[in-house]
Amino acid sequence: MVTQARRAPLPTVGRRLQGRIMPAIGALLVALLVLWLVVNFIKTPAEFYRLFLIGVTNGAIYGLVALGYSLVYGILELINFAHGDVFMLGGMLVATMVTTFGLADDSGLVLWSMILLMLVIVMAFCAVLNTTIELVAYRRLRHAPRLAPLITAIGVSFILQNIGLVWKGPRPTSVPSILPRGTVFTIAGVPYTWDKLIVLLFTVPVLVALLLLVQRTRQGKAMRATAQDRDASAMMGINVNRTISFTFFIAGGLAGAAGLLYALYITNIRYDEGFRLGLIAFTAAVVGGIGNLPGAVLGGLVIALIESFNNGLSWATPGSDWTQSIIFAILIIILVFRPEGLLGERTPEGV
Amino acid sequence: MSSTANRRSEWRSQVSETLRFDAIRAQWRRLPRRVRGAALPTIVIALAFLYPYYRTWLPDIPIFGDVPTVDTGVTMLIYMMMAIGLNIVVGYAGLLDLGYVAFYAMGAYTAAWFASPHFENVHVHAGAIGVNPKAAGFHVSIWLVVVVAGILSAIAGILIGLPTLRLRGDYLAIVTLGFGEIMPQIARNGDNLFGTGFNLTNGAQGINPIDPPGFGATLNRWLGLPEDFLTVSNGINFFYWTALVLLLFTVFCSVRLRDSRLGRAWIAIREDETAAAAMGVPLMRTKTWAYAAGAFFGGIAGAYYAAFKSGTFPDDFFFNISVFILCMVILGGMGNVWGVLVGGGFLAYLNQEGLGNIGQEINKNLGTNIDVPLYQFGIFGVILVVMMLFRPQGLIPSERRKMEFEEGVADEPLYDVRHAPDG
Numbered sequence: 001m002v003t004q005a006r007r008a009p010l011p012t013v014g015r016r017l018q019g020r021i022m023p024a025i026g027a028l029l030v031a032l033l034v035l036w037l038v039v040n041f042i043k044t045p046a047e048f049y050r051l052f053l054i055g056v057t058n059g060a061i062y063g064l065v066a067l068g069y070s071l072v073y074g075i076l077e078l079i080n081f082a083h084g085d086v087f088m089l090g091g092m093l094v095a096t097m098v099t100t101f102g103l104a105d106d107s108g109l110v111l112w113s114m115i116l117l118m119l120v121i122v123m124a125f126c127a128v129l130n131t132t133i134e135l136v137a138y139r140r141l142r143h144a145p146r147l148a149p150l151i152t153a154i155g156v157s158f159i160l161q162n163i164g165l166v167w168k169g170p171r172p173t174s175v176p177s178i179l180p181r182g183t184v185f186t187i188a189g190v191p192y193t194w195d196k197l198i199v200l201l202f203t204v205p206v207l208v209a210l211l212l213l214v215q216r217t218r219q220g221k222a223m224r225a226t227a228q229d230r231d232a233s234a235m236m237g238i239n240v241n242r243t244i245s246f247t248f249f250i251a252g253g254l255a256g257a258a259g260l261l262y263a264l265y266i267t268n269i270r271y272d273e274g275f276r277l278g279l280i281a282f283t284a285a286v287v288g289g290i291g292n293l294p295g296a297v298l299g300g301l302v303i304a305l306i307e308s309f310n311n312g313l314s315w316a317t318p319g320s321d322w323t324q325s326i327i328f329a330i331l332i333i334i335l336v337f338r339p340e341g342l343l344g345e346r347t348p349e350g351v
Numbered sequence: 352m353s354s355t356a357n358r359r360s361e362w363r364s365q366v367s368e369t370l371r372f373d374a375i376r377a378q379w380r381r382l383p384r385r386v387r388g389a390a391l392p393t394i395v396i397a398l399a400f401l402y403p404y405y406r407t408w409l410p411d412i413p414i415f416g417d418v419p420t421v422d423t424g425v426t427m428l429i430y431m432m433m434a435i436g437l438n439i440v441v442g443y444a445g446l447l448d449l450g451y452v453a454f455y456a457m458g459a460y461t462a463a464w465f466a467s468p469h470f471e472n473v474h475v476h477a478g479a480i481g482v483n484p485k486a487a488g489f490h491v492s493i494w495l496v497v498v499v500a501g502i503l504s505a506i507a508g509i510l511i512g513l514p515t516l517r518l519r520g521d522y523l524a525i526v527t528l529g530f531g532e533i534m535p536q537i538a539r540n541g542d543n544l545f546g547t548g549f550n551l552t553n554g555a556q557g558i559n560p561i562d563p564p565g566f567g568a569t570l571n572r573w574l575g576l577p578e579d580f581l582t583v584s585n586g587i588n589f590f591y592w593t594a595l596v597l598l599l600f601t602v603f604c605s606v607r608l609r610d611s612r613l614g615r616a617w618i619a620i621r622e623d624e625t626a627a628a629a630m631g632v633p634l635m636r637t638k639t640w641a642y643a644a645g646a647f648f649g650g651i652a653g654a655y656y657a658a659f660k661s662g663t664f665p666d667d668f669f670f671n672i673s674v675f676i677l678c679m680v681i682l683g684g685m686g687n688v689w690g691v692l693v694g695g696g697f698l699a700y701l702n703q704e705g706l707g708n709i710g711q712e713i714n715k716n717l718g719t720n721i722d723v724p725l726y727q728f729g730i731f732g733v734i735l736v737v738m739m740l741f742r743p744q745g746l747i748p749s750e751r752r753k754m755e756f757e758e759g760v761a762d763e764p765l766y767d768v769r770h771a772p773d774g
Contacts, residue, residue, distance in 0.1 A: 079521050147447045148739050150521050155735030162729025321540040328529035334524050336514050
């Protein structure tokens with residue numbers, strides 16, 4: 001990359017803004033956020049715990065989706081708009097399967113093996129779908145101007161939404177509740193239920209496995225190399241096309257797993273849910289530092305906590321009407337003032 | 352590759368041999384150049400103006416059914432205006448704006464604020480038509496409101512652009528998408544802004560009625576122009592002609608802007624930001640002007656559409672509309688005004704009545720029962736994907752844009768977000 005050499009100096013006012021005032025504003029915002037949380041915690045601790053537990057659970061799901069954005073962005077520098085809709089179709093497939101198999105939450109071992117089977121099916125479905133999308137819509141545009149694949153991604157997202165709309169109709173599809181919802185433990189009178197724990201028990205191993213895959217395996221090394229410099233890795237004997245396909249495959253699998261968890265935990269899904277959640281997850285990926293895998297999960301947690309606190313707290317809270325706006329405001333602020341995210345490094349090649 | 356090119360040129364020469372009207376051509380060439388250049392636009396504009404009169408005599412189009420109604424025509428013209436506005440941002444300056452609907456909303460709500468009984472505590476009347484002189488709220492003449500809406504939208508464009516235009520292309524797209532999503536939410540929740548009880552947008556009900564356009568009693572007496580579009584018998588025709596005049600104004604401005612110093616700077620930035628900056632093009636200022644100009648026409652279109660529908664509702668301003676307008680620009684050909692006009696008109700028509708007609712036709716002939724308008728956004732998605740894959744320059748490309756897509760451009764911008772300037 002030669003960007004280093006041709007970077008033009010910013011105007012002095014801009015530089016001064018960036019240098020002093022912006023960190024100050026950032027610190028002020030964070031301080032206000034902390035103050036808001038602390039006051040609310042003191043006023044209504046039980047509510048705070050309840051929302052915290054909801055936030056952590058949602059955060060795990062957002063994190064899984066955000067990982068898909070991060071992986072793809074890391075390797076292709078493409079915002080894969082269709083990712084959220086792949087997740088949505090996965091959720092719809094789960095909804096269909098739960099109804100067809102006639103599962104209920106009292107079937108014990110059968111239930112768990114069926115959930116595992118569904119997980120495998122939906123992950124495979126989403127992985128193949130995502131790889132196909134890459135093959136059809138993005139591969140030909142690898143050398144086109146950068147906005148061209150972004151536009152096809154929006155197109156694919158619309159197509160998938162339309163498929164979801166035609167498949168399940170414009171109303172939310174409800175999924176029979178099959179996860180056990182008994183209490184695991186109680187903090188301050190707030191029960192922590194099994195379904196929330198199961199979401200975490202799914203997410204953590206997936207994240208660990210993904211990190212191991214990217215950092216320890218040969219394939220992961222190929223992915224990192226391709227992300228850093230496609231031409232050079234091709235010269236080193238890495239099959240770039242296959243590596244990119246593999247990345248999309250993994251990302252799709254993560255979207256499928258998230259779709260399963262979402263459908264079973266939230267118990268309803270709608271055709272435009274994928275787009276909405278996709279934007280939230282993309283924000284999460286940006287907050288954590290796009291391309292950074294632990295960052296994506298951290299970003300998911302942060303966004304989900306903010307969302308859940310904003311929906312439920314009472315003191316000086318804008319309320320659920322504004323949640324979407326707040327999330328986008330965070331996205332805009334992060335992109336404008338700290339585009340490398342919370343965990344991102346300020347290096348030119350940061351994957 | 353070369354064999355197809357040969358075949359194509361052979362075919363072309365055959366066609367031109369059989370279709371050579373030499374005598375007519377020679378006569379035509381004798382006319383002065385200015386006459387020749389003005390002929391086609393004059394004919395097209397005249398045909399467009401007379402459309403309400405000869406519409407009923409036109410035969411049905413196969414598959415598409417009836418020709419568009421004048422009502423649909425108004426909507427088509429307004430969408431064409433928006434497409435031309437977006438074309439300034441996306442086509443000329445090469446900045447992908449996924450939140451264009453924000454400016455449209457800004458224009459619509461400006462019309463709703465300044466030409467409706469919405470604000471109950473004020474009584475301001477300034478040339479509004481067809482309103483009880485004692486009615487509450489701002490009632491400014493709709494012609495003035497349209498201009499004000501354009502200016503306010505342009506200001507909104509500058510405000511959005513100033514912090515964000517430093518970002519790289521795809522990040523900019525996401526940020527504009529964010530603004531485009533925040534705008535309708537403000538519209539939906541604006542009936543009680545921040546708990547103060549101040550009703551800015553009347554929430555989900557939207558604001559209506561908006562005062563109708565019209566020329567007032569004086570102009571009616573002197574020039575015979577209609578006093579009030581809603582009360583005259585052929586009011587829809589006047590809506591149509593007004594939209595056409597606004598569109599012509601937009602096209603004129605757009606073409607003149609493209610050929611101006613500013614327009615050439617936009618194209619330079621689109622092709623190679625670094626080279627443009629090295630040649631002394633002020634990047635930020637030039638891009639912000641592109642935003643402001645695009646927003647201006649979006650605002651005008653939004654205000655006029657609100658006046659046409661006599662109301663504005665927050666559910667009209669979803670992301671779908673931004674992509675719909677983007678689709679028009681891409682289908683027609685980014686950067687080419689004429690292509691964008693065709694793309695905008697065609698897609699707006701499809702959206703308004705074309706898809707329904709096609710569905711009826713298909714169901715009638717094949718005995719099926721497909722709800723074609725249900726596939727509306729899937730169809731737009733397919734258009735986006737297919738165009739980008741196989742004809743990124745659009746159906747009617749601008750020569751220059753086509754070359755860029757074939758040869759590629761230096762797409763590595765100067766202010767790359769990943770290389771934060773203080774890092």
